[in-house]
Amino acid sequence: MSVSSGFFKQLRERLLKSASAEELAERLRPRPPAQELLQAQLPSAKDIARKGAGVVGESLIAQGKHMPVVMGQTAPDYRPETYERNIENYIGLVSMPVGVVGPLRVNGFNAHGDFLIPLATTEAALVASFHRGCKALTLSGGVSSTCLVDKIGRAPIFVFKDMADALRFCAWLGTVTDELEKAAESTSRYAKLVDFNVSLNGQDVVIHLEFTTGDASGQNMVTLAADAACKFILAACPIPVIRWYIESNMSGDKKANAMAFIQTRGKRVTAEARISADICRDVLKVKPQDIFEAWKISLVSSLKSGSIGSQSHFANGLTALYIATGQDVACIAEAAVGMTQYSVDPEGSLLVNVCLPNLVIGTVGGGTALPTQRECLELLGCWGPGNAHKFSEICAALTIAGEISITAAIAAGHFTEAHRKLARGPKARER
Numbered sequence: 001m002s003v004s005s006g007f008f009k010q011l012r013e014r015l016l017k018s019a020s021a022e023e024l025a026e027r028l029r030p031r032p033p034a035q036e037l038l039q040a041q042l043p044s045a046k047d048i049a050r051k052g053a054g055v056v057g058e059s060l061i062a063q064g065k066h067m068p069v070v071m072g073q074t075a076p077d078y079r080p081e082t083y084e085r086n087i088e089n090y091i092g093l094v095s096m097p098v099g100v101v102g103p104l105r106v107n108g109f110n111a112h113g114d115f116l117i118p119l120a121t122t123e124a125a126l127v128a129s130f131h132r133g134c135k136a137l138t139l140s141g142g143v144s145s146t147c148l149v150d151k152i153g154r155a156p157i158f159v160f161k162d163m164a165d166a167l168r169f170c171a172w173l174g175t176v177t178d179e180l181e182k183a184a185e186s187t188s189r190y191a192k193l194v195d196f197n198v199s200l201n202g203q204d205v206v207i208h209l210e211f212t213t214g215d216a217s218g219q220n221m222v223t224l225a226a227d228a229a230c231k232f233i234l235a236a237c238p239i240p241v242i243r244w245y246i247e248s249n250m251s252g253d254k255k256a257n258a259m260a261f262i263q264t265r266g267k268r269v270t271a272e273a274r275i276s277a278d279i280c281r282d283v284l285k286v287k288p289q290d291i292f293e294a295w296k297i298s299l300v301s302s303l304k305s306g307s308i309g310s311q312s313h314f315a316n317g318l319t320a321l322y323i324a325t326g327q328d329v330a331c332i333a334e335a336a337v338g339m340t341q342y343s344v345d346p347e348g349s350l351l352v353n354v355c356l357p358n359l360v361i362g363t364v365g366g367g368t369a370l371p372t373q374r375e376c377l378e379l380l381g382c383w384g385p386g387n388a389h390k391f392s393e394i395c396a397a398l399t400i401a402g403e404i405s406i407t408a409a410i411a412a413g414h415f416t417e418a419h420r421k422l423a424r425g426p427k428a429r430e431r
Helices: 006-015 021-027 045-051 054-062 126-139 163-173 177-185 219-236 258-262 277-284 288-305 314-325 329-335 371-380 388-412 415-423
Strands: 098-108 112-120 143-154 157-159 192-201 204-212 243-245 266-275 339-344 350-359
Touching: 045 054, 054 098, 098 126, 098 371, 098 388, 112 126, 112 314, 112 371, 112 388, 126 266, 126 277, 126 314, 126 388, 126 415, 143 219, 143 388, 163 192, 163 204, 177 192, 177 219, 204 219, 258 350, 266 277, 266 329, 266 388, 277 288, 277 388, 288 339, 288 350, 288 388, 314 329, 314 350, 314 371, 314 388, 329 350, 339 388, 350 388, 371 388, 388 415
Parallel strands: 098 143
Antiparallel strands: 098 112, 143 204, 143 266, 157 204, 157 243, 192 204, 266 350, 339 350
16 A cells, blocks of 8 residues: 655655654664563453452552543533533433453554554344453564654545536646645644645546645634635635635545545555464464464455455454443544454464544544543553554554454354354343
């Protein structure tokens, strides 16, 4: 998956302003927990089975990780005014179970530490699977994770009388780039127009405007900014515009699409981890070569099915994390597009890496300030300004935990039994 030349400038300005390339590289190196005491621990499966599921919450409280609304110590806030900026025709709340996985060690430029990750889901076996993946990764020294690109776009379209007028418009547009930027950025302190490109098809011209939006996911922000840019064009353009629309459906908003897969919409994040044969055997119950062979089969099958990208189930972990932390869950349609790749190194260890080109997330705005969602972001140390890149690196690390666990389960023949045991066991019952 390629990036534009502007990527190098943005990466240099964002990362190298605070540390040298050598110092940043050091942050990505594995840190085995044997050399450093883990900052956070969860009860073992045996402790949970013996003492009950409530022991997990008790463990968090003992560590000073208070989540009073999530854990039921404080009554939920049902007041309509709390949610008036998030929903219309409000009637109440829907309860959703939240589990926690980890600690997951992340060695990122922005996320650097051991993280307990909240996942909201009703799918049995999901939390257990991701928890197992986190254990294997943390024992291996963690996941190296890097937020490479940060931009989000809107793609308005202008329709002209004929192709000649459309070409004249494109030529004119190149003379007013400064004015276009000023108009777009007048709507927000945080929206910055970093690039735009033009797609011409006959008399139709799509202008793909690309912005950075601070720590917000920025979808509404770029809509307002794009509208201001379009209003400037309508007022200043010497070529008659027949009609225009704020979105051409080319931006990739809330849908899987090849253009965003190749380029970026949201945060482009890549992550990798190396897992020894011993840890694969002891934690994942399978050999590295078995995981690699299962992945090869799935890659070919993904190509046969026409998938955009190839991965096992990014959507599972990301959706659960999005719900827990107040993200726009519909953006999973694009955020879950990506790639997982495996190899076995000469020492017999498993190397796994992922790329998520369209991670639409934020740590301010939207649903992030709602009571339970804020508590979940605070558990991650990601609530508020300055944390969006950190959160994106944790998201990518989480997807690796899910990928290695499900692929190992399929390779070892444990996938069906795990779901039967956890979703259809003696405690499962119809209500």
